[in-house]
Amino acid sequence: MGIKIKIAAVAISLLVIGGCSTNNSQPAEEKDHDIGEMDHSTMSDMMEGHMSHDEVTSLNDSTGENELKIPSMLEREDENSIVYTVRAQKGKTEIFDGTETETYGYNGSFLGPMLRFEKGDKVKIRTINELEEATTFHWHGLEVAADVDGGPHDALKPGEEKVIEFEVTQEASTLWFHPHPKGKTAEQVYNGLAGLIYIEDENSKSLGLPTDYGKNDIPLIFQDRTFDDKKQLNYSAAKNEDGTIGDTLLINGTLNPKLTVNKEKVRLRLLNGSNARNYTFKLNTGDSFVQIATDGGYLNEPVNLKEVTLTPSERAEIVVDFSQLNTENDLALINEEGSILLPFEVSDQSGAISRIPGEMNDFSLTEEEMKLPVTKKVELFGMMDMVTINGKKFDPERIDLTQQQGVTEVWEIYNKPDMMGGMIHPFHIHGAQFKIISRDGEEPPENERGWKDSISIKPDERVKIAIQFKHKGVYMFHCHILEHEDNGMMGQVKVE
Numbered sequence: 428m429g430i431k432i433k434i435a436a437v438a439i440s441l442l443v444i445g446g447c448s449t450n451n452s453q454p455a456e457e458k459d460h461d462i463g464e465m466d467h468s469t470m471s472d473m474m475e476g477h478m479s480h481d482e483v484t485s486l487n488d489s490t491g492e493n494e495l496k497i498p499s500m501l502e503r504e505d506e507n508s509i510v511y512t513v514r515a516q517k518g519k520t521e522i523f524d525g526t527e528t529e530t531y532g533y534n535g536s537f538l539g540p541m542l543r544f545e546k547g548d549k550v551k552i553r554t555i556n557e558l559e560e561a562t563t564f565h566w567h568g569l570e571v572a573a574d575v576d577g578g579p580h581d582a583l584k585p586g587e588e589k590v591i592e593f594e595v596t597q598e599a600s601t602l603w604f605h606p607h608p609k610g611k612t613a614e615q616v617y618n619g620l621a622g623l624i625y626i627e628d629e630n631s632k633s634l635g636l637p638t639d640y641g642k643n644d645i646p647l648i649f650q651d652r653t654f655d656d657k658k659q660l661n662y663s664a665a666k667n668e669d670g671t672i673g674d675t676l677l678i679n680g681t682l683n684p685k686l687t688v689n690k691e692k693v694r695l696r697l698l699n700g701s702n703a704r705n706y707t708f709k710l711n712t713g714d715s716f717v718q719i720a721t722d723g724g725y726l727n728e729p730v731n732l733k734e735v736t737l738t739p740s741e742r743a744e745i746v747v748d749f750s751q752l753n754t755e756n757d758l759a760l761i762n763e764e765g766s767i768l769l770p771f772e773v774s775d776q777s778g779a780i781s782r783i784p785g786e787m788n789d790f791s792l793t794e795e796e797m798k799l800p801v802t803k804k805v806e807l808f809g810m811m812d813m814v815t816i817n818g819k820k821f822d823p824e825r826i827d828l829t830q831q832q833g834v835t836e837v838w839e840i841y842n843k844p845d846m847m848g849g850m851i852h853p854f855h856i857h858g859a860q861f862k863i864i865s866r867d868g869e870e871p872p873e874n875e876r877g878w879k880d881s882i883s884i885k886p887d888e889r890v891k892i893a894i895q896f897k898h899k900g901v902y903m904f905h906c907h908i909l910e911h912e913d914n915g916m917m918g919q920v921k922v923e
C-alpha cells in the first residue's frame with residue numbers, strides 16, 4: 428500500500444514536470460532524461476499514461492474472491508445456413524453477491540459470447556436489436572466490406588434485425604465486437620455490450636501454443652467501472668467527457684476475479700475493453716513473460732517483456748509460464764500503479780505440454796512500403812467535448828479521405844498537444860489491419876511489429892502507418908476513448 432501511495436505522488440510530480448516541458452516545447456525524449464534513475468518505459472508510462480487531464484482514479488485491488496468467468500463459445504447454427512445469431516439485449520446481472528445490476532449484453536445479460544471463425548469461413552450473422560434504443564454491431568479489427576462493418580450508418584432501431592455476410596480472409600487473431608451508434612457508443616459499451624472474436628487458421632493450429640479455451644488459453648476483457656450506492660452502472664453520473672474512468676475493475680464481467688491455473692504455459696489474450704483507461708500489465712514478482720500476438724495476428728517471434736501497455740481497444744496475447752515461476756509467492760497480474768488486477772492460484776497439476784515456437788509468422792514491412800510518401804495526414808487535437816480530427820468534428824455526410832481499394836498508402840497521424848500538455852489518444856481505423864512504419868521517425872518497438880488496428884499516440888507524437896483496404900465502402904477512423912469518439916473525434920475514409 429505504501430508503495431502505491433509513493434508511486435502516485437511521483438506520478439503527480441511527473442505530470443507537473445511533463446506539463447512544464449511541454450510549455451518549453453522540449454521534445455518528449457528529453458523529459459525522460461531529467462528524471463533519471465527509473466526505468467525508461469516505466470517513466471514514460473507514468474508521465475504519459477494518464478488518459479485524462481484530470482488526475483486518474485486508482486483501481487481497487489482485486490480480492491480474488493471470485494473465479495474468473497470465461498465467456499461461453501457461441502454455438503454454430505446450421506438451420507437456414509445462418510451460422511450465428513447475435514442479439515443485443517437488456518438484463519440484470521449479479522455482479523455483486525445478492526444484488527442485481529441492470530446491464531446490457533449480447534445473447535445474455537452482460538457482455539457477450541466468444542465467436543470463433545476460421546480463415547476462409549463464409550460467415551452469416553443474424554444481428555438483432557432487442558434494446559429500447561438504436562444500436563449497431565461493429566466487428567472491431569475484422570477486414571470486411573463497409574456495409575457489414577457496423578459503423579454509425581448501420582443503426583438498427585429497437586426490434587430490427589439484419590443478416591450480414593462476409594468471408595474471413597485474415598489470419599489468426601483476437602478481435603472483438605461492440606456497438607458503434609452515433610453519440611451512444613460509450614454508454615452502450617459501459618453498460619456491457621462487448622464480445623470476443625477468435626480467428627484461427629492453419630498456422631495457429633500448428634504452432635503448438637496453448638489452445639485449451641478457458642484452461643490455458645484465457646480471454647481477459649479489462650473494463651473499469653463506477654458503481655453507485657445501489658450498485659448500479661449509472662453512466663450519466665459516472666460520465667467524464669474526457670474519458671470515463673472507474674475505480675472498480677471487472678475482468679470478463681467478474682468482480683474481484685482470480686484465475687486458477689495449472690503449472691504450465693498459459694496464454695492470456697488481453698483486451699483493453701475500457702472506455703478510457705490505459706493499463707500497463709505486469710507480474711507482481713517482476714518476472715517476464717512473452718508477447719506472441721498484436722491486435723491482428725502473431726508476431727514473427729515471441730518478445731520477452733516485463734510489462735505491456737494497452738490503450739482502449741488494443742489487444743496483446745501473452746504467455747506466462749507458470750511451470751517456471753516460484754509459486755510460493757503470491758502471483759498476480761498488476762498494473763503500473765501496483766493495483767492487483769488478477770491474482771493467480773497455481774494448482775499442483777502440471778497441465779498440458781505446449782510450446783512457444785521461435786518463429787510464428789511472416790509479417791513484414793517491405794522496403795517499398797517504408798519508402799512510400801505520406802499521402803494522408805491526420806491530426807488529433809483537443810480535450811473533453813472539444814476534440815477534433817484535422818480541426819473538424821464528425822459529420823456523417825462528409826467524406827474526409829479517399830483511398831483506392833487494394834492500394835497501400837502511408838498515413839501520418841499526429842497528436843497535437845494542447846495548453847495542458849495533451850493526452851494519449853488511441854487511434855483506430857475500421858475495416859483493415861495496418862503496419863506501423865515509425866514512431867517519431869524511429870522503428871516501432873519489437874512488440875508492435877505486427878498487424879495493428881489501434882495504436883496509442885502520445886502527445887506530440889507523430890506516427891506513420893502503412894494501410895491497405897481489401898474492401899470498398901465508407902469506414903470510420905477515430906479515437907477509441909469512447910467519449911472522444913462520441914464527441915466527434917472521428918472521420919470517414921471512402922475506399923473506392
Ligand SMILES: [Cu+2]
Pocket residue numbers: 814851852853906907908911916
Ligand atoms: Cu481521444
